[in-house]
Amino acid sequence: MDIKIVRNENxxxxxxxxxxxxxxxxxxxxxxxxxxxxxxxxxxxxxPFGKYEIHPASTALHYGSEIFEGLKAYxxxxxxxxxxxPMENIRRMNRSAERLCLxxxxxxxxxxxxxxxxxxxxxxxxxxxxxxLYIRPFMFGNDETLGVHAVHHATFMxxxxxxxxxxxxxxxxxxxxxxxxxxxxxxxxxGEAKCGGNYAASNRAGEKAAQQGYSQVLWLxxxxxxxxxxxxxxxxMFKIAGEIVTPALVGSILPGITRKSCLELxxxxxxxxxxxxxxxxxxxxxxxxxxxxxxxxxGTAAVISPIGELAYKGKKYTVxxxxxxxxxxxxxxxxxxxxxxxxxxxxxxxYPLK
Ligand code: PLP
Ligand code: COI
Numbered sequence: 001m002d003i004k005i006v007r008n009e010n011x012x013x014x015x016x017x018x019x020x021x022x023x024x025x026x027x028x029x030x031x032x033x034x035x036x037x038x039x040x041x042x043x044x045x046x047x048p049f050g051k052y053e054i055h056p057a058s059t060a061l062h063y064g065s066e067i068f069e070g071l072k073a074y075x076x077x078x079x080x081x082x083x084x085x086p087m088e089n090i091r092r093m094n095r096s097a098e099r100l101c102l103x104x105x106x107x108x109x110x111x112x113x114x115x116x117x118x119x120x121x122x123x124x125x126x127x128x129x130x131x132x133l134y135i136r137p138f139m140f141g142n143d144e145t146l147g148v149h150a151v152h153h154a155t156f157m158x159x160x161x162x163x164x165x166x167x168x169x170x171x172x173x174x175x176x177x178x179x180x181x182x183x184x185x186x187x188x189x190x191g192e193a194k195c196g197g198n199y200a201a202s203n204r205a206g207e208k209a210a211q212q213g214y215s216q217v218l219w220l221x222x223x224x225x226x227x228x229x230x231x232x233x234x235x236x237m238f239k240i241a242g243e244i245v246t247p248a249l250v251g252s253i254l255p256g257i258t259r260k261s262c263l264e265l266x267x268x269x270x271x272x273x274x275x276x277x278x279x280x281x282x283x284x285x286x287x288x289x290x291x292x293x294x295x296x297x298x299g300t301a302a303v304i305s306p307i308g309e310l311a312y313k314g315k316k317y318t319v320x321x322x323x324x325x326x327x328x329x330x331x332x333x334x335x336x337x338x339x340x341x342x343x344x345x346x347x348x349x350x351y352p353l354k
Contacts, residue, residue, distance in 0.1 A: 001044060001109060003031075003116055008048035017128035020164035022301060027124040027133075031117040031158040034142075035103045041156070046117055049159065055144040059151055065141030066196040067096040070300045071257075072163075073118050073133040073353065075125045076341030081133075083351040084300075084339050086114055088257045093137060096193035101150035102139055117158055119353045126162045130170070132339075134163040134301065166233065166301040167215055171332065173308025173322055174297070176231060177214040178280065179205040180313055184229070184252075186222035191229075191252030198254075202232050214311065216297075220280060222252060228278045234299030235259035236307075238283065239327055241291040248275040258298040261349065262331050271327075280312065287317040294325030304332040 008028040015025045026049050033044040059065045071089045073081050090111060094104040105113075118135060125133040137158045141151035167174050182205040185191025185198055205217045218236060221227040228247050230236055235256040237246045244266060249255050266273045286292035287310065295307040308322040324332075337343030338350060 001112055003113070004043075004045040005120070006045065006047045010048075014124065014126075015162065017126050017131050017164065020126065020131055020162055022163045022166045023134065023136075023161050025162055027121045027160040027162070029117075029121055030160075031113060031156075033113070033156045035154040035156065037103075037152040041103070041105065041109070044113065046120060052157075054142070057144050057146050059141030059143045062146065063141070063148060064195070064197040064200070065100055065102060065151055065154075066138065067093065067100055067102060067140075068136060068138035068194055068196065069093045069096075070194075071135045072300055072339070073122065073125050073135060073160075074339045074341065075127045075132070078341075079127075080341075081118075081122045081125045081353045082339075082341060083114070083118070083135075083353065085257050085261070085349050086111060086351050088260070089137070090114070092194060092255065092257070093139070096195055097139060099190060099193040100141075100195055102141060103151075103154050105156065113158070115353060118160065121160050122353055124160060124162055128164075130336075131162065131164050134161045136161065163301075166299075166303070167305060169215065169305075171303075171306070171324065173306040173319070173324060174215040175213060175309040175311070176216055176218050176297075176307050177209040177212065178228075178310060178312040179209070179217045179219055180225060181205070183222035183225065184219040184232075187251040189222070189252065191222075192249065192254060194254060199232075206232055212311075218310070221250075226279050226281075228280060228283060229253050230256075231297050231302075234297035234302040234305060236295065236297050237262065238278070238286075238292060239294040239325065240282075240286045241293075242272065244271055244273045244327065245278050246273075246275055247278055250277075256299055258300060258303070258335065261335060261347075262298050262304075264347065265331070265334060266327075283310075284312060284317075287319070292317075292319060294328050295319045296325070296328040296331070298331070298335075304328060304335060
């Protein structure tokens with residue numbers, strides 16, 4: 001495909017690895033492509049990173065017609081750069097697009113864009129331990145009219161951000177509050193799509209949790225407020241009396257790629273793993289009688305994140321003595337080992353960039 005390139009004549013100084021944090025710095029360029037009904041995708045371009053002009057009536061600004069993805073480029077010890085399961089992100093983005101009546105992007109086209117653009121900016125992939133180049137593709141409805149309908153114009157963009165760890169805690173256990181009032185998503189809604197609205201719906205509970213010293217919220221299902229769903233930016237897994245349990249993908253949970261990778265890895269290694277309904281009552285009982293052995297979150301930004309404390313209705317429970325558990329550490333070592341090319345990738349998950 002034809003991708004026009006306008007080079008940035010004023011490249012930035014790259015930030016120090018120790019200052020990275022998450023999503024604060026951006027590379028020198030961004031990718032943009034427009035969609036018009038009847039014409040398809042057009043005007044693919046790599047341009048200097050900067051402000052983007054938008055019509056005040058743009059669909060995204062009024063009706064939340066927006067989806068996004070998140071994946072990373074990792075620098076290996078030999079200096080080369082690789083992606084992790086990029087086709088999974090491309091397929092999930094197209095499923096999100098279908099849910100929100102946004103246009104899909106043919107898979108081979110999306111992969112070519114990703115490879116070309118990330119390859120173009122790959123010098124921005126940091127090399128310090130635990131750092132990577134976070135890739136944020138996103139798409140929004142861009143009709144310049146206030147009518148509510150499936151979009152006729154859309155814009156797809158990719159921005160790139162060199163990152164360190166998502167949580168200030170790094171690999172140290174995080175504290176999570178189980179939310180019993182607000183809900184994030186319901187079956188039949190947009191919970192399994194990666195769309196901005198899900199995150200907007202989460203903010204109030206997130207703020208309340210932060211004020212009480214918690215990193216994020218663990219959501220219960222939107223109908224009965226009974227079943228465990230996921231955390232704001234990651235899926236969750238628990239080890240209860242020897243069984244590794246993660247909530248089943250019932251329609252209101254994001255089908256995480258890190259979740260899928262953990263499940264494939266653990267099953268291959270012979271662990272007992274269940275994707276099933278897990279009620280707050282069962283979890284609370286396990287926390288009280290000591291059978292909750294470990295809890296962790298998993299996501300692209302969050303990587304594998306041990307949970308050291310869970311709070312529910314004012315009660316606090318320490319998990320795994322507030323330390324990282326054995327399975328959590330094993331998943332962290334294996335998944336990050338494959339991502340950064342330190343361990344052999346027997347699954348074929350990595351995708352080297354030219
Ligand atoms: N759940 C939510 C709500 C998320 O935002 C994310 C992050 O993308 C995840 C789960 C984990 O998904 P993945 O492993 O594909 O990054
Ligand atoms: C990711 O892990 O890629 C996410 O999208 C989480 C995000 C909300 C920071």
